Amino acid sequence: MNQSQPATRQELYERIRESSKNEVIRSEMERLGFWNPNAPEPKVADDWLKEYDRLTKELRELRGKQERMNNRDTLLADIRKKRMAESRERQKETKLRRERERIEKAERWKKLKEEDILYLGEDVSTQLNKKEPRPDLLAERQLPNFVNAKALAASMEVPIGELKFLAYNRKVSKVSHYKRFFMKKKSGGQRLISAPMPRLKRLQYWILHSILYKIPVHECVHGFVPDRSIKTNAAPHVGQDVVVNIDLKDFFPTVSQSRVQGLFNALGYSNQISTIFSLLCTEPEVQQAKLDGESWFIHQGERHLPQGAPTSPAITNLICYRLDCRIKGATDKLGFNYTRYADDITLSASGEAVSDICRLIWQVRKIIEEEGFNFHPDKFRVMRKGRRQEVTGLVVNETLSINRNTLRRFRALLHQIEKSGIEGKSWQGNSVNLLNSIQGYADFVAMVRPEKGQLLQARVKAIRMVQKHKRRAKPEAKPKIPAPLVPINKANELSHAGSDQTPKSSSGPKPFWKKLLFWLD
Secondary structure, three states: OOOOOOOOHHHHHHHHHHOOHHHHHHHHHHHHOOOOOOOOOOHHHHHHHHHHHHHHHHHHHHHHHHHHHHOHHHHHHHHHHHHHHHHHHHHHHHHHHHHHHHHHHHHHHHHHHHHOOOOOOOOOOOOOOOOOOOHHHHHHOOOOOOOOHHHHHHHHOOOHHHHHHHHOOOOEEOOOOEEEEEEEOOOOOEEEEEEEOHHHHHHHHHHHHHOHHHOOOOOOEOOOOOOOOHHHHHHHHOOOOEEEEEEEEOHHHHOEHHHHHHHHHHHOOOHHHHHHHHHHHOEEEEEEEEEOOEEEEEEEEEEEOOEOEOOHHHHHHHHOHHHHHHHHHHHHHHOOEEEEEOOEEEEEEOHHHHHHHHHHHHHHHHHHHHOOOEEEEEEEEEEEOOOOOEEOOEEOOOOOEOOHHHHHHHHHHHHHHHHHOOOOOOEOOEOOOHHHHHHHHHHHHHHHOHHHHHHHHHHHHHHHHHHHHHHHOOOOOOOOOOOOOOOEOHHHHOOOOOOOOOOOEOOOOOOHHHHOHHHHO
8 A cells, every 4th residue: 555755764663663664665666656566477576575574574573472471570561551451441331330320229219219208217117118008908997008108198198208207207306296385184283285286287187087087996985086975975874883983194105106006007007108107196205405596306215196186096096995895894794884085994883783893993903004004093083872973074973964063163253254354363273275264164064064054155255255355455445344243143053063944143234244145146
């Protein structure tokens, strides 16, 4: 192949090094016209020269290899160089492969997090990978089935990220899903109330209506059950010779997160869905601390049912199903009546069955402890027929009635409020929300004794209207003071709470609250 004339000596040396000296000479002769490659006669010589050049080049390469083979350092350097080149090539390929795998893994992880929940904090995430439900049990109970967390979130109408946020078990957090406050107990002391925040409360109500209310509870349970109340709870114990009240100590805190998870798992849900439900319905003890001006919530102890969540009573009713069956079996055998309202257990009997009361109490206490609950010795009461017998706040000696002393004090309080306002007054230890407190008691009386309660409700409604007008009045304007009420006939005021007679007002001008009745209607 003809080439241009080399410009420098170095270029000539490069051409000889790449081929051979003879080949360069032949190509230069062809370029200058001293050699005709198309002539027929020198064809043999041309082929011979090409073969000679090839063999010469191959021989030179073999000699170079032999020299390198004889030189150990050169041979090792060549091997090392070759290996380094191969290693760099493999490293490059490995880097590209790992980067490709990392991107693919990140995409799969992102997609998985969008469709599922894989981690919800320490000590609670071990069962999240078990997603096999029992469709036969769910179909038998007519409960909704969820194949994974994404299906659950879609049914709850929340993003899966929000579902994970509300169920996540954080040891230390800046946010709290509950508002905690204390309420005074009637028996003294304080009760911790954990009220869920709106987003969590909405999911708890969904669980309550979509799942928990679909499971029937024991026939002896009357607390937080539709169409049952304290009246139905107290009715079986009316007119009995002996009534026994037993209280379960720390009722909601006794029910741990693992027991709640076991309940949902027994209903047919997978371990993953059961874990999510149990975390939405429980919370641990929380200690609040401040650091650098920020509030921190530090979780302490095991998660349990909070007192204040709408799901807690329904969950305890289902968890106590075996407790109710065992106590009901023991009471039927000994001729006793049995009901339970939340953590209040009531037993009653008449006639010869009363002689077995000690034996029954021993059996019931043993059943309570075996079922994982605690017997409260300070609230244990045995009420004979000669004294006032109360069941969940109702008197059951002869008929269902209300404590006359409490009712008398309530009427006196209403009279004082109508006379001088709500300042400085309280009802059952509640002075902050006095209007709500008296409204609640008036509704309670109306539920038990409608003929008495409706009159009290009307008076409370009139009081609330007066207070509403006072709040709307201008600060400089003096609110109108209602005319003083004429005292109700003392004999009627002190009448028994169970009487069917309505108290009659004495002669004179009508009380202010009666004048407002036509406005309230």
